[in-house]
Amino acid sequence: MNSFGRIFKISIFGESHGKGLGVLIDGCPAGISLKEEDFRSSLLRRKSGKKGTTPRIESDEVSIDSGLFNGFTTGSPIILNFSNENIKSKDYNEIKKIPRPGHADLTASQKYNGFNDYRGGGQFSGRLTLAIVAAGVVAKKLLDGIEINAKITEVGGETDIENAVDKALKDGDSVGGLLQCNINGLPVGLGEPFFDSVESNISHLAFAIPAVKGIEFGIGFKAASSRASDINDSIINQSGKTKSNNSGGINGGITNGNELSFKVAIKPPASISKAQNSVNIETGKVEEFNIKGRHDACIALRFPVILESVAAIVLADFKLIRKTNYV
Numbered sequence: 637m638n639s640f641g642r643i644f645k646i647s648i649f650g651e652s653h654g655k656g657l658g659v660l661i662d663g664c665p666a667g668i669s670l671k672e673e674d675f676r677s678s679l680l681r682r683k684s685g686k687k688g689t690t691p692r693i694e695s696d697e698v699s700i701d702s703g704l705f706n707g708f709t710t711g712s713p714i715i716l717n718f719s720n721e722n723i724k725s726k727d728y729n730e731i732k733k734i735p736r737p738g739h740a741d742l743t744a745s746q747k748y749n750g751f752n753d754y755r756g757g758g759q760f761s762g763r764l765t766l767a768i769v770a771a772g773v774v775a776k777k778l779l780d781g782i783e784i785n786a787k788i789t790e791v792g793g794e795t796d797i798e799n800a801v802d803k804a805l806k807d808g809d810s811v812g813g814l815l816q817c818n819i820n821g822l823p824v825g826l827g828e829p830f831f832d833s834v835e836s837n838i839s840h841l842a843f844a845i846p847a848v849k850g851i852e853f854g855i856g857f858k859a860a861s862s863r864a865s866d867i868n869d870s871i872i873n874q875s876g877k878t879k880s881n882n883s884g885g886i887n888g889g890i891t892n893g894n895e896l897s898f899k900v901a902i903k904p905p906a907s908i909s910k911a912q913n914s915v916n917i918e919t920g921k922v923e924e925f926n927i928k929g930r931h932d933a934c935i936a937l938r939f940p941v942i943l944e945s946v947a948a949i950v951l952a953d954f955k956l957i958r959k960t961n962y963v
Contacts (some may be wrong), residue, residue, distance in 0.1 A: 642832075643956040646771045646949060648836075650718075652756030652763040653738045658717040659767035661774055663956065664703070666711035667776050675716075675773050681941035682769050686963055688934045696719055698770055706788050715772045720763075733918045734925050737930070738906025742917075762846045762935055765942045773941075773946020781787055784947050786817040786940040797937075808909030812849075812902050813936025817943050819885070819896040819951070824876050826891040826954040828961075833889025834896070842900055845942060847935050847936040850901035867893075872895035903938055907931035914933025 639647040643663040648655020675698045675703045684690045696718060703714030731754055735741035740760040741814050744752040752758055776784070792800035792811035804811045827834040838852050859867060859882070869878035876893040885896035932938070 639799055639927070640844070641715060641866055641949065643960065644775065644949065644953040646767075648764055648767040648771075650720075650764065650767070651753045651758045652720070652761035653758075654753060655721045657767055658763055659713060659771045660885075661714040661716070661771055663953075664709050664714055664777070664904070665747045666709055667955075668709040668774075669707060670700070670701060670704055670709055670714075670774065670777065671707055676768060678769050678773050678945070680943050682766065682938050683859065684932070684938065686937065687798075687950060688805065688932065688937050690932045695719070696766060696959070714774065717769070718766055718770075730928070731926070733919075734914050734923070736778050736906060736927055737912050737914050738903075756889070757846075760846060762932075763881060765938075767846060768845065768949070769941055769945045770942070772948045775931070775945070775948035776875070778952040778955060779948060782874055782951065784819050784944045785815070786815055786943040786947075786952075788813055788940060789816050790814040790937055791934055791936060792904075794910075801934050804904075810904040810906075810908050810933045811933060811936075812847075812904040813939070815900045815902065815936065815939055815943055817898055817947055819947055820897055822885065822891045822893065822951070824891060824893040824959060826951060827889045828957060829889060832911070832957075834886050834950070834954070835889060837954070838898065838947060841946045842943070845946065847902045847939075849903045850905070851898060852885060853896075853898045855882045856873040856884075856899065900939075902922055902936040905932045905935050 638649065641663070648657070674780050674885045677695045679698070679944050683696060685693050697882060699717040699718050701710050701715040704712055731741050735745070739757060740930045741754060741839055744758065744760060745754065756763065788797060789795070791797040791813040792801040792804060800811055842848050842851055855867060867882040870882045871877070872879050878892070880892050881894050881897065883892070884893040885892055901909050910924050913922050913924055
């Protein structure tokens, strides 16, 4: 439900406009150096304020509330807390009766019989990716020698990212994006059969992030129109190095020692300035309305560090599973 992982296990909590949010990390080994300063660069990469992102600016200062003593992890659960300070909940009063298209307003209200916190999307808000990034900072400390790098390759179908964002802002609209993640330095053998393949777990956690609509590894969907003779990766040495990397660094659900590569598609943020239509659940009639509040025109701009954190959390868990089972 709100937890992920087998050994390196994370549980997120909080809502967009609640008192705060955070993550509980269980299974982190003792003796890992950790301090609040370690989080700042990653949290800054996710932070809003740049053109195309929401004008809601939060301090995003982390508080390490347990699992730390004298600057090192103790082996007990780690609690990372963040406060919500810059909130304008009145902007969301209207969505109680007119759910926003593309959001979880209606589905959440029906699932929780109207008791859900609808302000800013509640627990379905992209605000909770802050907890994922914080957990990723800790996970990366367990991945010595492994480099994880994600970048935006397209926005709104264009490689000119700034131009695509400018056009969306001018039109009062929003755009999605495509991100590429490359991971180097991985050993052979991370991943577990049958249901805990590397692809399965990365996809599982990636799709838990709001706005993710698609994922592919290596050449992905191009494999469906290819022949094996064209895409099989020839093995060129005993370590498993391959001449090509169409499989994206994974065979049989486990890492093969080559670069792990995958792409993720991010949808346009559903809250836009343009007038939209939705049903009024009090009257049962469809009517035109405008969304209030502060929103991203392109949430993909803030996604590289989130995607890196997803990969780090999954790989840290696999590393600890492998150590427990095979060493």
